[in-house]
Amino acid sequence: MSVLVYTEHAEGKFKKSSFEVVSYGAAVAQQLGTNLVALSIGNVASDELNKLAHYGASKILTVSEDAYKSFVNQAYGAVIAQAAQKEGANVVVLSASFSGKGLAPRVAVKLNAAYVDGAVSLPDTSNGFMVRKGAFSGKAFADVSITSKNKVIAIMPNSYKVVENSQIANIESFVPTTGSNDFAAMVKDIVRASDKVSLPDAEIVVSGGRGLKGPENWGMVEELAQLLGAATACSKPVSDAHWRPHSEHVGQTGIAVSPNLYIAIGISGAIQHLAGVSSSKVIVVINKDPEAPFFKAADYGIVGDAFEVVPQLISAIKEFKAVNA
């Protein structure tokens, strides 16, 4: 028996979620008295693999043939399941990221496993195997008892801390067997639409709502995001009105994000918006209405006009960066 984690990378660099799943997997393996194997698919530089080797895995399996260069849901699902079988892994951990949410159910079906999506803490193994996950769009928790032999857990990004470990992993290559059926849908080419930070993976998100009055006022949102290395997002009415692209719409019917920092500017904090952002680590709300519901969910609130507050924030950050450059 062992624990297997699937690690994600972007253009050869491991995402933060990969260090989270390895740290989480190492803790689960320790609880179960077994070892952890990490799986990396696609081209990753050896210095990245060496970095990942310090987070508690005893082995990193790398799948680096050209066929797996681009993410293909079906094929990657097959590779993860095969790696789990090869390693005798009963527990497979992935990030509940955009691609993880597509992969995890496929892997669960292939392994005849129970699947928990959106786990927020380590399993309780004192009496069986119980995993806590978010429920009702983050308004409640559900403790899910898994009784099947095989288990697939997708953990919420940012829900588990990254922990270095004295154990250093061996790096081994793994050659899976996949067929043409696994490549029924293939990525031929990836063309970057922009150099902006990708919203689902962003650690900081700067988001604007209807309080910004119109698309012509988004310059300050973009400037603030660029200064912070953040992704931009918006509320639904903003994308419905085509002020911003639909790819930026967060909430119940949009993208769910859980960054370390979510800055909401001129957004009221309707329940459907909160559903997609409430698992953010720190929420900062800028709203001119002190009664705006978003303040109840905020860690920090600024009651004020966005058109005064945001430019001041931008110049303060610029000043800070200039002093600390």
Ligand SMILES: Cc1cc2nc3c(=O)[nH]c(=O)nc-3n(C[C@H](O)[C@H](O)[C@H](O)COP(=O)(O)OP(=O)(O)OC[C@H]3O[C@@H](n4cnc5c(N)ncnc54)[C@H](O)[C@@H]3O)c2cc1C
């Ligand atoms: C089925 C369903 C699904 C939905 N899904 C989503 C979803 O996924 N995501 C989502 O966002 N919404 C969703 N909605 C819509 C949601 O209910 C709200 O209508 C929406 O979130 C409101 O957007 P808003 O906060 O940008 O606008 P508003 O509600 O109009 O709020 C604007 C805010 O800006 C503040 N403001 C105004 N001027 C300024 C200023 N100068 N400076 C600072 N603050 C200012 C106001 O005080 C106000 O709080 C959904 C609704 C339904 C029914």
